[in-house]
Amino acid sequence: MDWDHLRFFWALVQAGTLVGAAKALGVEHTTVSRRIQALEKQLGATLFTREGSGYKLTDAGRQLQPRAEAMDQIARGIAPIAASQSSETPSGVVRIGVTEGFGTQVLAKHLALLAQRYPLLTIDLLAVPRMLQLSRREADIVISLDRPVRDTVVTSRLTEYRLYLYGQREYLARHPLITSTEGLASHRFVHYVDDQLFTKELQFLDSLSAPQRFSFRSTSILAQYTAVRTGAGLGVLPGFLADKDPLLQRVLPEHAQFTRTFWMSMPPELRSLPGIQVVWRFLQGTVQEQQALLMC
Numbered sequence: 119m120d121w122d123h124l125r126f127f128w129a130l131v132q133a134g135t136l137v138g139a140a141k142a143l144g145v146e147h148t149t150v151s152r153r154i155q156a157l158e159k160q161l162g163a164t165l166f167t168r169e170g171s172g173y174k175l176t177d178a179g180r181q182l183q184p185r186a187e188a189m190d191q192i193a194r195g196i197a198p199i200a201a202s203q204s205s206e207t208p209s210g211v212v213r214i215g216v217t218e219g220f221g222t223q224v225l226a227k228h229l230a231l232l233a234q235r236y237p238l239l240t241i242d243l244l245a246v247p248r249m250l251q252l253s254r255r256e257a258d259i260v261i262s263l264d265r266p267v268r269d270t271v272v273t274s275r276l277t278e279y280r281l282y283l284y285g286q287r288e289y290l291a292r293h294p295l296i297t298s299t300e301g302l303a304s305h306r307f308v309h310y311v312d313d314q315l316f317t318k319e320l321q322f323l324d325s326l327s328a329p330q331r332f333s334f335r336s337t338s339i340l341a342q343y344t345a346v347r348t349g350a351g352l353g354v355l356p357g358f359l360a361d362k363d364p365l366l367q368r369v370l371p372e373h374a375q376f377t378r379t380f381w382m383s384m385p386p387e388l389r390s391l392p393g394i395q396v397v398w399r400f401l402q403g404t405v406q407e408q409q410a411l412l413m414c
Contacts, residue, residue, distance in 0.1 A: 122255070126153035127165065127258060128186040131273050134172035145387045146270050150262070153400065161185055169280070176187075208393040209238035215257030215399075219339040220279070221245025223359050224411070228404045245339040248316045252385055261385045265320040266383045274398075276380040277405040279412040280357045281322065281375035284366045289349040296369055299327050306333035308345045308353035322354040328376055357414045380405075 129139040130150060140147040158165050159365050165179035175183060188261065216225060218361075224243050242257075250256040260266075266273050285305075298303065307329040310320055314337045323329055334345040339355070346353040347365045354376065360366045370386055382401060388394045 123153050123157035123160070126180075127157055127179075128190050130154060130166065131175065131183060131186065136173070143387065145385075148270065149385075149387070154223075180388055188275055195230045207238060208236045208396040210391070210393050211240045211242060211260065212393045213242045213244060213257040214259045214397065215243040215246070215250030216261040217245045217263065217339075217380075218245045218342075219356050219359050220261065222340070223356075224408060225401070225404065229397075230399075232287045232400050236396065237394075239396070241397065248286050251391070252383060258388055259382060259397060261380050261382050261401070262315045263378055263380065264347055265379075265381045270386065271383045271385050272379075272389055273300065273381060273383045274402070276382040276402065277409070277412055278379050279375055280414065281354050281376040281378065282357055282360070282371055283326070283352055283369040284355050284360045285345055285352045285369050285380065286347055286349040286365055287367050288365075289351070290367060290369070298368065299373055302327040302352070303330060305329075306331045306351035308334045308336075308342050308351045311337055311343070313337045313362070326370075358411045361414055406412075 124141065126139065126149075129142050130136065130286040133139040133142055136147040136150050141149045143150065153166065161178070161182075163178035164176050165182060166173040167176055170172075214221075215224075216230070221243055226243060226245070229241050229243055233239060243255055252260055252266075261276060265275075290296075292306065294301065296305075304377055305322060307331070308322060309332060312335075313359065329349075334342070336342050336345070339359070342353050343359055343363075344354055346355060346360075347350070347363055352369060354374070355366075361368075382391050382398070384394060385400065387400075
C-alpha cells in the first residue's frame with residue numbers, strides 16, 4: 119500500500135469536500151480524487167459516499183479512520199524533529215524516472231556525486247525503457263521525450279540531443295560505401311520493437327529508408343548499441359553513447375541526423391521540498407554543462 123494515500127484520506131475526512139481537502143494539502147482537487155480512488159482500489163472497498171453536503175464515510179471508511187488519524191498524530195510528532203534540521207537541508211528519497219540511455223550514460227555519474235554532497239539525500243534513478251507516470255507516483259521527477267500535456271504538472275524544457283545512424287567499422291568495410299539513402303536498402307538494421315515503442319519520438323528509420331530486414335530489435339537502447347558494435351547491422355544511436363566508441367562510425371551524418379528534446383516534469387505539490395528543489399536545479403545545471411556531449 120502507498121501510505122501517502124492515507125494523508126489524502128485523512129484530509130478529506132476532516133474537510134468533507136474535495137476542494138477543502140485540496141486547499142489543506144496545497145494540491146488540485148483532482149489529485150485528491152485520484153488518490154482516494156487509488157486507495158479504494160488497493161483496499162478493494164468504497165471509503166466515501168458523495169452527498170449534497172460533501173463526502174461521507176462508509177463503514178469501510180469508518181474502520182480506516184482511526185488508523186489514518188493515528189498515522190497523522192505520528193507524523194505530527196515527527197514534524198518537530200524535522201523542523202530542528204535546517205529547512206534548506208535536502209533529505210529523503212527523490213525518484214527520477216528517465217530513459218535508459220540518458221539516465222545511465224549521462225546522468226548517473228553526476229547524480230552519484232550529488233548524493234555524496236548531501237548525505238541525507240537518497241536518489242533513486244529509474245532508468246528504464248519506458249516512461250514513468252507522475253500521476254501514478256512512479257517517480258517524483260520524470261524526464262521524458264514527450265512534452266507532458268497535463269497542465270497540472272510543473273514542466274521545464276530540459277535539453278535537446280542528437281542521434282545518428284551508426285555502423286561497426288568492420289561491418290562497413292565489408293559492404294559497398296554508402297553515399298546516399300538509397301544505398302541503405304541492402305543493409306540489415308538494428309532498431310526498437312515496433313509494438314513496444316513508448317513514444318513516436320523513437321521512430322527514426324521511416325524518414326530514411328524503410329528497412330527491408332531487421333537483424334536485431336530490442337526495447338533497450340543499450341542492447342541495440344551492443345548489437346550495432348557487434349556488427350549486426352546499422353542502427354540509430356544517441357551521439358552521447360556511440361561517438362565515444364572507436365568501433366563505431368557515423369553513416370550519412372548529413373542526412374541521417376535526428377534531434378530530440380527531453381522534458382522534465384514534477385507534481386506541483388513537491389516543488390517546495392528541499393530535496394526536489396536541489397535535484398531539479400542540479401539536473402538543469404548538469405545538462406547545460408553537457409551540451410557539447412549532447413549536441414555533438
